[in-house]
Amino acid sequence: xxxxxxxxxxIALLPTLSFSFTPESPxxxxxxxxxxxxxxxxxxxxxxxxxxSRGFELEFKLADDPKISLQRYGQYLxxxxxxxxxxxxxxxxxVDLAAILDFVDSGHDLIMSAxxxxxDLIREIATECGVEFDxxxxxxxxxxxxxxVSDTEGDHxxxxxxxxxxxDVILGKEKIEAPVLFRGIGHSTNPANSLVLKALSASPAAxxxxxxxxxxNPPSLTGSAISLVSVVQARNxxxxxxxGSLSMFSNRLFRSGxxxxxxxxxxxxxxxxxxxxxxxxxxxxxxxxxxxxxxxHQNVGEANEPSMYRIKDDLEYxxxxxxWSGTSWEPYVAEDVQVQFYMMSPYVLKTLSTNQKVHYxxxxxxxxxxxxxxxxxxx
Numbered sequence: 543x544x545x546x547x548x549x550x551x552x553i554a555l556l557p558t559l560s561f562s563f564t565p566e567s568p569x570x571x572x573x574x575x576x577x578x579x580x581x582x583x584x585x586x587x588x589x590x591x592x593x594x595s596r597g598f599e600l601e602f603k604l605a606d607d608p609k610i611s612l613q614r615y616g617q618y619l620x621x622x623x624x625x626x627x628x629x630x631x632x633x634x635x636x637v638d639l640a641a642i643l644d645f646v647d648s649g650h651d652l653i654m655s656a657x658x659x660x661x662d663l664i665r666e667i668a669t670e671c672g673v674e675f676d677x678x679x680x681x682x683x684x685x686x687x688x689x690x691v692s693d694t695e696g697d698h699x700x701x702x703x704x705x706x707x708x709x710d711v712i713l714g715k716e717k718i719e720a721p722v723l724f725r726g727i728g729h730s731t732n733p734a735n736s737l738v739l740k741a742l743s744a745s746p747a748a749x750x751x752x753x754x755x756x757x758x759n760p761p762s763l764t765g766s767a768i769s770l771v772s773v774v775q776a777r778n779x780x781x782x783x784x785x786g787s788l789s790m791f792s793n794r795l796f797r798s799g800x801x802x803x804x805x806x807x808x809x810x811x812x813x814x815x816x817x818x819x820x821x822x823x824x825x826x827x828x829x830x831x832x833x834x835x836x837x838x839h840q841n842v843g844e845a846n847e848p849s850m851y852r853i854k855d856d857l858e859y860x861x862x863x864x865x866w867s868g869t870s871w872e873p874y875v876a877e878d879v880q881v882q883f884y885m886m887s888p889y890v891l892k893t894l895s896t897n898q899k900v901h902y903x904x905x906x907x908x909x910x911x912x913x914x915x916x917x918x919x920x921x
Contacts, residue, residue, distance in 0.1 A: 678750075682753050685748040703742055703743065713824075741783075
């Protein structure tokens with residue numbers, strides 16, 4: 543009778559199990575912040591202080607500093623990277639496009655903000671992460687219906703959006719009551735790429751164009767297809783946030799009141815701070831970060847795990863799953879944790895039963911399988 547080996551692959555999109563953290567303290571991390579201008583440290587201080595108050599150690603450097611390095615002696619010096627340097631044409635030191643992509647490919651996290659007149663380097667990084675900014679370097683997102691009242695006499699490039707991604711894992715359970723203020727450039731995502739998600743979208747009336755010139759051709763980006771902020775969950779568990787606006791992170795827009803054109807509702811404070819704080823919690827794995835322990839599999843009725851199984855064996859598989867709450871590991875409870883048995887392609891998909899605490903269990907009877915994978919598909 544044929545024999546086969548069982549392989550276990552942990553695949554969790556949102557939330558996910560990441561290996562760039564210490565199991566004891568996932569939030570004890572060091573982040574390098576690369577700036578276009580040193581003044582951004584004070585003009586965007588509320589965002590930075592939010593990270594520091596949650597235990598992150600930030601190291602600020604100018605993006606063209608000749609001494610910048612992401613690693614030393616083959617070991618990475620940082621766990622995360624923030625690029626607030628949209629106009630940089632060339633990073634200093636040993637940092638370049640390849641170095642940043644290697645950083646992400648190694649399972650580390652990235653927050654990157656582009657802006658008007660974003661450099662080719664920043665655009666290339668975004669493209670490699672799965673998003674495409676408008677090719678016109680002078681283009682901005684314009685919206686003649688969903689603009690901020692303060693921009694009534696302007697060019698309607700200070701837009702208002704509350705089209706958030708519908709995900710408690712990414713944005714938290716607390717509703718964002720106020721819309722977000724955005725002035726910058728839009729980008730598109732590939733719908734076929736399930737790893738890239740639009741976290742904030744433009745309204746159906748929005749379009750991307752040069753606000754200082756008349757339209758001679760139809761805009762390449764229009765409506766809700768325009769993503770203002772996107773997030774990426776890489777297969778290696780790295781997470782990326784890409785924004786088309788640097789000013790949306792600024793103290794000015796964090797504190798600014800907001801009123802959408804045509805609406806009588808005025809919010810004393812925009813939703814920028816809450817939105818970006820919650821997004822950063824997800825990017826830096828303060829939320830949606832799982833660990834699987836006490837994984838076991840064996841033939842039904844037996845206690846020991848065999849080195850291999852035979853076709854038609856009755857297999858029992860169990861696992862305990864915990865989620866990091868920001869301060870401690872808490873039981874993770876869900877009804878859609880599944881195990882997949884397959885040969886050359888997915889063959890049988892089964893949902894694991896749970897005791898509503900941490901334990902998940904399934905018994906597979908007489909399945910022709912050669913390997914299995916375990917995953918959770920919560921968005």
